[in-house]
Amino acid sequence: MDGHRIGEDHDDDPELLDASGRAVDTWRENYPYDERLDRRDYDEQKYLLQVELLKFQNWATETGQKTVVLFEGRDAAGKGGTIKRFMEHLNPRYARVVALSKPTEREAEQWYFQRYVKHLPTAGETVLFDRSWYNRGGVERVMDFTGEADYQLFMDQTPVFEKMLVDAGIHLTKLWFSVTRSEQRTRFIIRQVDPVRQWKLSPIDLQSLDKWGDYTAAKEEMFRRTDTAWAPWTTIKSNDKKRARLSAMRFFLSQFEYDDKSPDIVGVPDPQLVRRGIEAVGD
Numbered sequence: 001m002d003g004h005r006i007g008e009d010h011d012d013d014p015e016l017l018d019a020s021g022r023a024v025d026t027w028r029e030n031y032p033y034d035e036r037l038d039r040r041d042y043d044e045q046k047y048l049l050q051v052e053l054l055k056f057q058n059w060a061t062e063t064g065q066k067t068v069v070l071f072e073g074r075d076a077a078g079k080g081g082t083i084k085r086f087m088e089h090l091n092p093r094y095a096r097v098v099a100l101s102k103p104t105e106r107e108a109e110q111w112y113f114q115r116y117v118k119h120l121p122t123a124g125e126t127v128l129f130d131r132s133w134y135n136r137g138g139v140e141r142v143m144d145f146t147g148e149a150d151y152q153l154f155m156d157q158t159p160v161f162e163k164m165l166v167d168a169g170i171h172l173t174k175l176w177f178s179v180t181r182s183e184q185r186t187r188f189i190i191r192q193v194d195p196v197r198q199w200k201l202s203p204i205d206l207q208s209l210d211k212w213g214d215y216t217a218a219k220e221e222m223f224r225r226t227d228t229a230w231a232p233w234t235t236i237k238s239n240d241k242k243r244a245r246l247s248a249m250r251f252f253l254s255q256f257e258y259d260d261k262s263p264d265i266v267g268v269p270d271p272q273l274v275r276r277g278i279e280a281v282g283d
Contacts (some may be wrong), residue, residue, distance in 0.1 A: 016189055024186050026183045026186045030239075030240045034238045037242040037243050041220065042242040049246060053090060055258055056258045057095060058090060066122065069127070069128045069129065070132040071177070074176030074184060077179040077184070078244050080176070088104075094126065095125070097127075103115065116129075136154045137154060137218060137221070138215065143207070159228050162226070174234065175235075177236050177238040179238050185209065223280070224278065233276065235275050236273060251269040
């Protein structure tokens with residue numbers, strides 16, 4: 001960590017500087033663009049898409065839509081920042097974030113999905129899960145927090161559980177934020193040296209650095225077994241956080257035909273950044 005310090009980038013996320021004062025550019029790894037998105041372009045697009053999110057929310061509230069969005073990905077992939085931008089101007093009466101901590105002793109003895117069910121939306125609500133039931137297919141699997149039998153039961157039940165949600169009128173969007181190994185390390189260093197971000201770094205985060213391959217295998221098995229016609233996975237390349245945030249908003253909005261929608265603003269998801277989960281297996 002010696003020689004690293006924090007500088008400011010063009011949003012609220014700091015950047016890492018090396019000993020010579022140059023920005024660490026690990027974000028370029030396996031990324032289709034040569035430059036990060038310009039701040040002014042980002043601010044303009046974000047504002048316009050947030051207006052579209054409000055249009056969506058007004059329509060969803062008036063028509064009784066029930067909406068769930070899952071935000072998943074490796075640690076430091078940019079899930080929390082994207083959720084923040086989703087929620088920034090939404091009416092909190094009809095939109096909320098669910099970020100569950102470790103199960104209680106009672107919850108650990110319940111049906112695995114039970115503690116998530118009570119947070120599902122009623123008519124007119126949108127619920128954003130900052131991590132979700134897929135903890136069992138990811139960190140619990142990799143860190144041996146769950147046994148083989150429980151893991152296999154989860155993988156078998158998840159498509160059925162999600163089919164029940166969709167059949168009950170819940171629109172389910174599953175987003176996976178994909179960060180590369182070197183960029184994840186850079187973001188972990190920032191969390192270590194930036195006092196206001198140290199709370200984001202847990203012992204499990206640091207352990208995950210040595211389990212990159214295990215997490216990759218778990219993710220790909222999850223895609224193979226839970227990417228379905230009724231609840232597909234969508235991956236978003238997130239080495240550039242700004243583009244990832246806009247891509248997530250744009251993809252989400254592209255799924256709906258809400259009142260007063262502006263197709264030229266929503267546009268279409270960038271195919272260089274946004275892909276179907278099952279198609280990304282092996283990348």
